[in-house]
Amino acid sequence: MQNANATRPEHGPADHPKVARGKTGVLLANLGTPDSYTYWPMRRYLNQFLSDKRVIDYPAWKWQPILQAIILTKRPFSSGEAYKSIWNHDIDESPLLTITKAQTARIEETLAEAFGSDVMVDFCMRYGNPSTESKVREMVAAGCERILFFPLYPQYGGATTATANDEFFRALMKEKWQPAARTVAAYYDNPGYIEALAQSIETAYGAMEEKPEKLVVSYHGMPIRYLEEGDPYHCHCMKNTRLLKERLGWDDTQLVTTFQSQFGPEEWLQPYTVEEVARLAREEGKTRIAVIAPAFSADCIETLEEINEEIKESFEEAGGEDFTYIPCLNDDDAHIVALSDIIKDNLKGWIG
Structure with missing residues (x-):
């Protein structure tokens, strides 16, 4: 069956057979969902x-x-x-899947305005469905001669960005004719991303009668050993917080960086979020705090359940009274603009 993108070459003779026009794929990647x-x-x-x-x-x-x-x-x-x-029971899927679909649709609209039909946008998951391999196969079958792979992790981590890239390259290994490939680097210091984060905080604070006494900037945790072995994740998180603080015009007393989701017997990056929120209430007498999670591009089990239930409970049991979770950027306008601009920058030389 002839490819729908097939056209006669611009300078070819009238009887020249139509050939497939090369497309560029943009494949967004997130952690995954059962x-x-x-x-x-x-x-x-x-x-x-x-x-x-x-x-x-x-x-x-x-x-x-x-x-x-x-x-x-x-x-x-x-x-x-x-x-x-x-769970999103109405459509029987996890919130992460629902949100990633929405992000993809909006980014697709933005890129279509800039590049027309030359760019194909889709998403995959590192674990679960839709798999990275299946989406790479679809893009190649659709005529994508180039694929930009975008792990949606602002800070680089071996257990997040690197494993997503690993799976992408494994998928390419199975293609007889591999497309050209690029991966998007960590974007924790991207001005558009920092602006989107800051705006989300300002919007949340602006809707409150009483402002939180402390903002807890909670990142996903990682064993300290990984940092000692050269993983830059911790450094990216700390700089992310600093840039956010500078954009907000705050000082060090107004926010604290913490780490959540510890697993196993090893010592992880500290302070632990679940312990720090309790300490703020018990030792510093903070009764109003807000928590934001910049390591996640979309709300998921670690934010909607762990932060908004377990960590909230830890704060309240220690004497805290007013706990506010500031949602992930999800498909917020400023976030979509930031992600789309990052994609456009990474497509330079290929298209546009």
Whole structure:
């Protein structure tokens, strides 16, 4: 079947056969989502996630027996309950999937205005569906001769950005005719991204009668060992907070950087969010705080359940009274503009 993009070359003779016109693909990537919060879908998802050597780098002979025999017999139940509490039941999917679809649609509209039909925009997940491999295959089949791969993680991390890139390159390995490929670098210091974050805080604070006494800037955690082995994630997080503070015109007393989602026996980046919010209430007498999570481009289990339920509970049990979670940037206008501008910049030399 002839490719729908096939046209006669501009300088070819009248009888020249039509040839496929090369398209450029933009593939957005996020962490992933289970297909359901029930046991077996949760187990499949967790098995894929926790078997990733970028996430848990223990030797397989040591880690897999623990994972298969202990963790995956219990954790699908507890994680499933957490997912069930935030699930988008109306359309039977996780909030992360719903939001990523919305982001993709809006970015697609923005790029179509700039480049017409020359750019194909889609999204994939590192774990779960839609898989990276399936979306790379679709783009190649659609005539994409170039693919820009965009991991939606503002700060670089081996367990996030790197493993997403790994999966993208593994998918390319299966293509007979590989498209040209680029990956988007971390964008924690991008002015548009910082502006979008700042605006979200200003909007949230502007709607409050009483302003929070402290803003907790909570990032996903990481074992300290990874930092010592050369992962720049911690440095990116700290600079992200500094740039945000400078844009807001605040001083160090008005916000604190913390880390959440610890897993396993190792020491992780500190202070831990769940402990810091309790300390703010118990030791500093803070009764009003707000929490924002710049490491996540879309609200997910770590924000909607962990922050807005577990971490909130820790603050309130320690004496806190007013807890505000400031949502991720999601498909906010300023966020879509920032992401689209980053994409346009990375497409230079290919298109536009």
